[in-house]
Amino acid sequence: MYKINTNYQKLPGSYLFSTIAKKVNAYTAAHPDKQIIRLGIGDVTQPIAPAIIEAMHKAVDEMGRAETFHGYAPDLGYEFLRSAIVEHDYKTRGCDIAADEIFVSDGAKSDSANIQELFAQDNRIAVCDPVYPVYVDSNVMAGRTGTYDPATEMWSDVIYMPCTMENGFVPQLPKETPDLIYLCLPNNPTGTTITKDQLQTWVDYANRVGAVIIYDAAYEAYISEQDVAHSIYECEGAKTCAIELKSFSKNAGFTGVRLGYAVVPKELKCGDVSLHDMWARRHGTKFNGAPYIVQRAGEAVYSEAGRAQLKEQVAYYMENAGAIKNGLKEAGYTVFGGVNAPYIWLKTPENMTSWDFFDYLLENANVVGTPGAGFGPSGEGYFRLTAFGSRENTLAALARIRKL
């Protein structure tokens, strides 16, 4: 008789955003007349930029003619996309990354969930707390996190690095030595980040203790401050200790288009074993490439017209962020983030739990946000609002919250 992977049984509840969707659906079913504004899940609302739409139409046409049809893509992704990535995301920042160190994927969520497969089961992970839930959940499924304590909402074998008001949301080097360190910077959900000098400390630490940093740079395009690194490879020594994950979801609105990439430098080795070769093997065996049309869309992100249009899109969302941040401040809320990331992280008023505040906002303002506790125990007492709504909805939601 077959047996299941019992690690799945250890997962408490469902994936955060599925839980939220269920709660919102239940509320709207009971109150069909209410107009809900969703500033919860980090989904974008602006349409795909014209330069990218044009590139996709062209690619669709190519797929319709035998002489320009594209079947299976190269394992790593098309050269045209990998070269554009290297040119614009790395060379311009002085990072020496080669095109064959880029692995094109169907998105950073898949990559951030799959990357743990390269490592031994008894490796210990360290995560910022709060953080994007996929890092921990994918390691739970792999049996790497020990036992769950419902009282503390913590896993026995996970090293938590609290990021709270008290430490300015800057993760501190952990007391126990981790094997894998997940850093999402600028951070989801807090919208805060650290300076390049602070990041260098992490790179030096990882090289010293023999840890790998999984660096999720999904929100890189929103960085506005000069002393913040756009890529971990801006730090010296990062190529021997870091894997970088990038998404096209937030900088180009690809949440429904699906494209991302991982950088696994050839210098990243565990003894003689190249992690680059391992990831290449995984990519070749368990994945079959992102769609040709989508890879052409990715290429257009880096075209002159594409870059100009996306700069405007990012600015649009950051104006939303500024409006929410200032509006909530004026209303007496304590707020963070919104400077280098499109997320506003607020202290819940009157020490409400974050799920209580979720219900309160949903019921009284018909606004959906994300409870901080969903991102880890240190997220309790905080709440995330995203700047990815339309201007109209963002301002309407803000007005409703201020009226409470």
Add this chain to the structure above:
Amino acid sequence: MYKINTNYQKLPGSYLFSTIAKKVNAYTAAHPDKQIIRLGIGDVTQPIAPAIIEAMHKAVDEMGRAETFHGYAPDLGYEFLRSAIVEHDYKTRGCDIAADEIFVSDGAKSDSANIQELFAQDNRIAVCDPVYPVYVDSNVMAGRTGTYDPATEMWSDVIYMPCTMENGFVPQLPKETPDLIYLCLPNNPTGTTITKDQLQTWVDYANRVGAVIIYDAAYEAYISEQDVAHSIYECEGAKTCAIELKSFSKNAGFTGVRLGYAVVPKELKCGDVSLHDMWARRHGTKFNGAPYIVQRAGEAVYSEAGRAQLKEQVAYYMENAGAIKNGLKEAGYTVFGGVNAPYIWLKTPENMTSWDFFDYLLENANVVGTPGAGFGPSGEGYFRLTAFGSRENTLAALARIRKL
């Protein structure tokens, strides 16, 4: 110091098709004047059908306007696609599958590699031999296959079910009891299949011994014989023991478009634990949906125009299959397949090894095929040609082989 997943080190050589690509690249670099014809990898060559191209253009336009833009897709896939699948792939065949038992994915390769994650590490897998390499390789990476013996090219903990001339390519119930049984029918690479009655035997066996069948139906659209099942759910009792995987790559030419789906029936349970719920959790945590544009393309596969156009495409490839099969027979080769699948499986002449025949064909006819040994030890002495080329290339390759 972090450690790697040492199971990766156990994999011998690289993924089959990567190896072939390297060999072909080396040959063409050395002989730039030679015109290579590729009948190796199962990649299609006919362009995407007009009805699907039209649907993709429409979806691209929707993505370019705020009011019709689509962000994150629902976890399981869009309702419009899941309903079309249920209607055309199941209801018409008398299979009672619900739309929420369909999980839309980026392709059957990913699904067939990922599905093993649901099961315990000490479960034993059984595979047809020869077969699509991903089933075994993904289980090697998960540490489920024991040790590899280079002499026999077999894994100690894998149950091999030889499918050869001697047993008419019909897998026999294994002597040792497996937990997971991978069946790819019609089979890749042999192009042969079994009858519905024979498949019923497997369903009954799996229910009796408590095994799960992973049923890969990627080539279902090529079935021409009446007594062959198009879905395993045509067999009684399959919903309590089988997961079905489907691809859009072969029936609709989506190798570069990327779309597939898995059916995990709600009745499939290990004790109290629903495998449907487990797969839903995996999908929600480690995957973020197939692109909206691609899901609309999938919907068009089932439209009236789409179905008519794809029927012609399948017929085109099957005429290629007939031409190769008859031509090789006339030239004295012993050939199989090509009736319910677009693959021709031939005995190598004069007892050549399959890799020797690969080199021989590449060098003397400049035709690329796939060595049978690459699909498992019982593939030794056989060779696969695909019918997915253009008519012109197919006939030219055939003429070259006949001249040898």
